[in-house]
Amino acid sequence: MILLEFTGHTTTIFAKRIKYQHPLWIFVPFRLLIYTNASTSTPTIGCPLTSNLQDISTKMDLQTVAPMGSAAIAFGGPAVAVAGGVSLLFLKSFLSQQPGNPNHLPSVPAVPGVPLLGNLLELKEKKPYKTFTKWAETYGPIYSIKTGATSMVVVNSNQLAKEAMVTRFDSISTRKLSKALQILTADKAMVAMSDYDDYHKTVKRNLLTSILGPTAQKRHRAHRDAMADNLSRKLHALAPNSPHEAINLRQIFQCELFSLAFKQTFGRDIESIYVGDLGTTMTREEMFQILVVDPMMGAIEVDWRDFFPYLNWIPNTKLEEKIEQMYIRRKAVMKAVIQEHRNRIQSGENLDSYIDFLLAEAQPLTEKQLLMSLWEPIIETADTTMVTTEWAMYELSKHPNKQERLYNEIRNVCGSEKITEEKLCKMPYLSAVFHETLRVHSPVAIIPLRYVHENTELGGYHVPAGTELAVNIYGCNMEREIWENPEEWSPERFLAENEPINLQKTMAFGAGKRVCAGAMQAMLLACVGIGRMVQEFEWRLKDDVEEDVNTLGLTTQKLNPMLAVIKPRN
Numbered sequence: 083m084i085l086l087e088f089t090g091h092t093t094t095i096f097a098k099r100i101k102y103q104h105p106l107w108i109f110v111p112f113r114l115l116i117y118t119n120a121s122t123s124t125p126t127i128g129c130p131l132t133s134n135l136q137d138i139s140t141k142m143d144l145q146t147v148a149p150m151g152s153a154a155i156a157f158g159g160p161a162v163a164v165a166g167g168v169s170l171l172f173l174k175s176f177l178s179q180q181p182g183n184p185n186h187l188p189s190v191p192a193v194p195g196v197p198l199l200g201n202l203l204e205l206k207e208k209k210p211y212k213t214f215t216k217w218a219e220t221y222g223p224i225y226s227i228k229t230g231a232t233s234m235v236v237v238n239s240n241q242l243a244k245e246a247m248v249t250r251f252d253s254i255s256t257r258k259l260s261k262a263l264q265i266l267t268a269d270k271a272m273v274a275m276s277d278y279d280d281y282h283k284t285v286k287r288n289l290l291t292s293i294l295g296p297t298a299q300k301r302h303r304a305h306r307d308a309m310a311d312n313l314s315r316k317l318h319a320l321a322p323n324s325p326h327e328a329i330n331l332r333q334i335f336q337c338e339l340f341s342l343a344f345k346q347t348f349g350r351d352i353e354s355i356y357v358g359d360l361g362t363t364m365t366r367e368e369m370f371q372i373l374v375v376d377p378m379m380g381a382i383e384v385d386w387r388d389f390f391p392y393l394n395w396i397p398n399t400k401l402e403e404k405i406e407q408m409y410i411r412r413k414a415v416m417k418a419v420i421q422e423h424r425n426r427i428q429s430g431e432n433l434d435s436y437i438d439f440l441l442a443e444a445q446p447l448t449e450k451q452l453l454m455s456l457w458e459p460i461i462e463t464a465d466t467t468m469v470t471t472e473w474a475m476y477e478l479s480k481h482p483n484k485q486e487r488l489y490n491e492i493r494n495v496c497g498s499e500k501i502t503e504e505k506l507c508k509m510p511y512l513s514a515v516f517h518e519t520l521r522v523h524s525p526v527a528i529i530p531l532r533y534v535h536e537n538t539e540l541g542g543y544h545v546p547a548g549t550e551l552a553v554n555i556y557g558c559n560m561e562r563e564i565w566e567n568p569e570e571w572s573p574e575r576f577l578a579e580n581e582p583i584n585l586q587k588t589m590a591f592g593a594g595k596r597v598c599a600g601a602m603q604a605m606l607l608a609c610v611g612i613g614r615m616v617q618e619f620e621w622r623l624k625d626d627v628e629e630d631v632n633t634l635g636l637t638t639q640k641l642n643p644m645l646a647v648i649k650p651r652n
């Protein structure tokens with residue numbers, strides 16, 4: 083496991099400055115790479131917005147019903163220095179003839195690094211996905227790097243990404259966690275960070291059946307509608323001051339997402355709770371800090387021993403205690419919320435939420451598994467949908483013509499009625515805005531690292547067991563052979579084909595058996611949110627932030643929240 087340096091991205095919620103990472107990145111083993119309806123009907127065939135989701139949905143439903151070294155060996159020290167080119171050549175030829183090297187394939191081209199550290203120093207900056215993309219120009223779409231004692235293969239093309247995530251999945255389906263993540267994920271007791279095993283299948287099926295699959299999403303429709311209404315109401319309340327006071331959309335949207343996560347998981351939002359184990363009553367803001375912000379920060383804490391496992395004997399007590407504290411506090415809050423819910427069940431309340439499903443219908447879980455299962459959707463709901471929506475609104479505010487085009491589409495389809503999930507299928511431009519935003523600002527710029535657990539091949543190269551694999555989604559989406567002027571944000575490129583948008587085209591939600599479980603929810607929330615905001619307001623950026631496109635940390639969350647001026651439409 084590698085934790086390179088502390089990087090977080092900064093966001094604001096509940097009027098507080100906080101630093102955190104995308105929920106998924108909490109699950110990235112290397113900090114180095116942590117950046118980073120209920121619709122009354124299911125999406126219809128041919129719907130430009132969701133038709134591809136239908137594939138996913140079908141798979142999700144199926145899942146819900148089915149019971150469901152590198153060749154660069156690390157020779158540290160003087161021996162290597164003495165060994166000349168001849169012996170290296172001999173070694174290379176010897177290795178390529180080993181039985182573990184299928185078909186005597188060549189090794190993946192390596193990016194040169196320095197002894198012991200490998201390429202770590204070059205990756206110290208905040209956006210490794212950009213460094214990876216730059217290296218691809220020199221070393222090609224697949225190359226290997228060294229991060230301390232570990233070898234990592236990086237893929238940067240759509241085709242190779244699919245090969246890694248789909249064709250070779252059986253050899254690359256596990257994860258190796260950093261010490262911090264081992265603690266925070268309760269030793270892989272969650273879908274996103276588990277290995278692909280029976281536990282993974284069970285808990286993913288639970289999530290899909292009760293919250294994220296298409297049938298479950300229909301049941302939770304009221305929560306999403308309430309969220310869109312709250313968003314609209316809060317924006318209307320702020321609009322009168324807007325020319326003088328810029329709107330911080332992130333603050334509002336994130337707060338609503340946290341609330342939605344609680345409603346889906348526990349059947350209601352929670353304003354405050356007495357946490358017995360900590361002997362104090364906590365506000366919603368404090369709960370957000372403990373359940374979302376702290377674990378995200380903990381996941382990206384530097385532990386140099388993750389880079390150099392042979393130094394594990396040296397204690398790093400301060401860090402261990404810090405992470406343990408996060409674990410204890412999260413456990414205390416979750417325990418209190420779960421206990422309160424149990425009390426409500428005992429008092430005869432009839433509730434319909436994820437916890438009710440897990441307690442009554444699902445295969446029994448241990449207390450630890452129950453806690454982690456309930457915490458997972460809370461942390462996962464909090465970030466990526468917000469990142470996507472904020473970038474979409476930023477781009478629309480920056481491009482008034484495209485905003486106008488979207489507004490006209492909404493007006494043509496909805497007339498004077500509010501935009502709803504049923505109408506999304508009739509709005510190809512809205513769909514294009516969503517997908518183009520995912521392409522240019524891929525919220526999960528690098529797929530959570532995979533671990534090669536048996537020798538395999540990729541792109542015609544041999545990839546030995548023990549290698550880490552990084553799929554650079556951002557790099558794939560900047561491929562010039564596939565995308566014309568890839569840096570340009572242009573939703574129109576998705577309209578050209580005049581056919582439903584294929585999610586695999588950007589792979590923003592991953593691919594294969596570990597594809598994102600929350601894709602449908604994210605799409606519904608983001609698209610209705612964007613649609614509603616454009617339908618009701620004209621957006622423009624506050625004058626002095628026009629070119630503020632920086633991101634902090636290893637995710638693609640904006641470094642500074644978007645500050646916009648809004649004007650209600652007639």
Ligand code: HEM
Pocket residue numbers: 106247273274275286289294459462463466467470525526529530589590591592593595596597598599600601603604
């Ligand atoms: C725009 C929003 C989102 C994006 C771009 C996104 C992206 C991703 C990506 C790239 C993966 C990794 C797939 C892999 O390892 O191959 C993933 C996994 C996952 N996501 Fe999302 N995600 C989003 C929203 C959500 C939401 C809202 C939830 C749940 C509330 C969610 C739950 C999950 C889960 C449970 C996994 C693990 C799946 C597995 O390992 O089988 N995601 N997501």
